Amino acid sequence: MRSPASILARVVTLAASLFAAGLASAQQNVVLYSANDDTVNKLVAEGFAKATGIKVDVVSTGSGVLVRRVASEAANPQGDVIWGVSATLLRLASPHLQAYAAKGREAVPAQFRDPNDLWLGTNIQVVVIGQNTKAIDKASGPKSWADLLDPKWKGKLAFTDPANSGFSYAAATTLLSLWGADDAAWTKMDGLLANAKVLNRSTQVFDGIGSGEYPLGITLEYAGFLWAHNGAPVSVAYPAEGTYAGIEGAAVLKGGPNPEPAKRLVDYLASKEVQEMLLKATFRRPARQDIELEAVAPGMLPFSAVKVLPYDDTKWEAARRDTLARLKTTIQNTR
Secondary structure, three states: OOOOOHHHHHHHHHHHHHHHHHHHOOOOOEEEOOOOOOOHHHHHHHHHHHHOOOEEEEEEOOOHHHHHHHOOOOOOOOOOOEEEHHHHHHOOOHEEEEOOOOHHHHOOOOOHHHHOOOOEEEEEEEEEEEEEOOOOOOHHHOOOHHHOHHHHHHHEEEEEOOOOOOOHHHHHHHHHOOOOOOHHHHHHHHHHHHHHEEEEOHHHHHHHHOOOOEEEEEEEEEHHHHHHHOOOOEEOOOOOEEOOEEEEEEEEOOOOOOHHHHHHHHHHOHHHHHHHHHHHHHHOEEEEOOOOOOOOOOOOOHHHHHOOOOOOOHHHHHOHHHHHHHHHHHHHOOO
16 A cells, blocks of 8 residues: 555656646747748737647748758758748758648649649749839839830839849849840840839838839739738739749748647648738738639739749759849949
8 A cells, every 4th residue: 555655746746747748738839930021920920829829939031041041950950841932942942841741732733832742832922013103194104014114214113133132033034034035135124224223122112112202113913912902002013925923832841840830830821711811911912722812902813814924943043143243234334
């Protein structure tokens, strides 16, 4: 027969172990490496914590920085999920990604997800021509890339330096491809950049169109709809020749400290409810094709109606250094 003291000791030990288990569960977390802005990160972190009880620790910086960080941490991973990174960079990071077939991935077209389930597209960034309709009457604005070459727009067009912006580099190289990727194409690029105010940050273009500081800008679709929703006289034009559309996605990082919460977070990011929520809050075009856009963002074309130009990201990524050097020279020569 056990003594009262031994029974008490056993009870204390059991209580301590149960407390520790409960504490560990209460402190469950997941580390998210995100290239998205603070508003988007906060919406997701708070929503996921409310839905699952799992805390999201967000590390937010540029996509290129995040991918380099993942590679540098390969021997001792510190993150669990990477998100808001282009397909090009996700492919570069593929040795450090863990295959995971996220729930609902079938709603995302095959071209917007990795065939081996290393990553899944969550939103699509579409390059458009943004216009402040108070500065320039909507009917009088440019409707095509060719229109932007007209000297009458000189000084009225804003564009982010491609050296500082992934989408601007993609936009510039899409146009070079459209125009033939030869000397004649570079002559047209000279004309475009001669008309443009080349700014250091994408937000300067977004904000400049919204405020009317710049009547026109080569911008991202969501920024135009967000400014219009907030009452600014801003419209977007989908260029007649077609445009660039890039996928951004999410992936589980290989060997991360919290593998199961990581999978749950990717499922959350891939869900219809979350992509609808981000569309309503920030006008991010969802990668899922089972979400009605018009009800939330009148004028946002269904993706099937957006003319997307072919883009060889492997080619232009390999040529990045030389292309940026020539763009830099072109910008300097057109000031």
